[in-house]
Every structure is written in C-alpha cells, then in structure tokens.
Amino acid sequence: MYATCPHCNQSFEPEPGFYFGAMFVSYGINTLLFIASWITLTLVYPDYSLLLLLGLLVGIVLLSLPFSFRLSRSIWLALFVRFDPHQVIK
Numbered sequence: 001m002y003a004t005c006p007h008c009n010q011s012f013e014p015e016p017g018f019y020f021g022a023m024f025v026s027y028g029i030n031t032l033l034f035i036a037s038w039i040t041l042t043l044v045y046p047d048y049s050l051l052l053l054l055g056l057l058v059g060i061v062l063l064s065l066p067f068s069f070r071l072s073r074s075i076w077l078a079l080f081v082r083f084d085p086h087q088v089i090k
Helices: 018-044 050-080
Strands: none
Touching: 018 050
C-alpha cells in the first residue's frame, strides 16, 4: 500500500500498530469465505472428504490473500478516518 494517499495526502499509517484491528476484519472476511466454500462444496459434492475440504480452503485463502489484506485495511481505515472528497492536496 502507499504510505500516503496520492489524492489527498492522507497518511495510511496514522500511528504505529494502527492496523492491528484489521486482523479482526480479515478474520471475519476469511470466515465468510470459509463458510461459503463449505456450503457450496456440500451442495455441489455432498460426499467430500476432509482432505478435499482443507485443500479447497487453503487454495481459497492463498488466492484471496492480496484482496482480503487490502480490503481489511481499507475497511479498518474507513472506520476511523473521515473521507472528504473535496479536500485539497496540501
């Protein structure tokens, strides 16, 4: 991620350890992915093995890692930093 926003110069690292809470957001995103994958696998292939389920979950986590990392940080930042689209670059 950028250190600051190229548009408004907002720091993406307001303080050390700021994104610690983004881990909990990422946990929620991954939990939703796990449950959705499990339900989909159960509907598509009801006689799955535990190895197939674990392989599917590991594959989904590895493929979605860059997306969920940035999404969780963006959600956490949006909870604490007000977005002003009319802010002038300083």
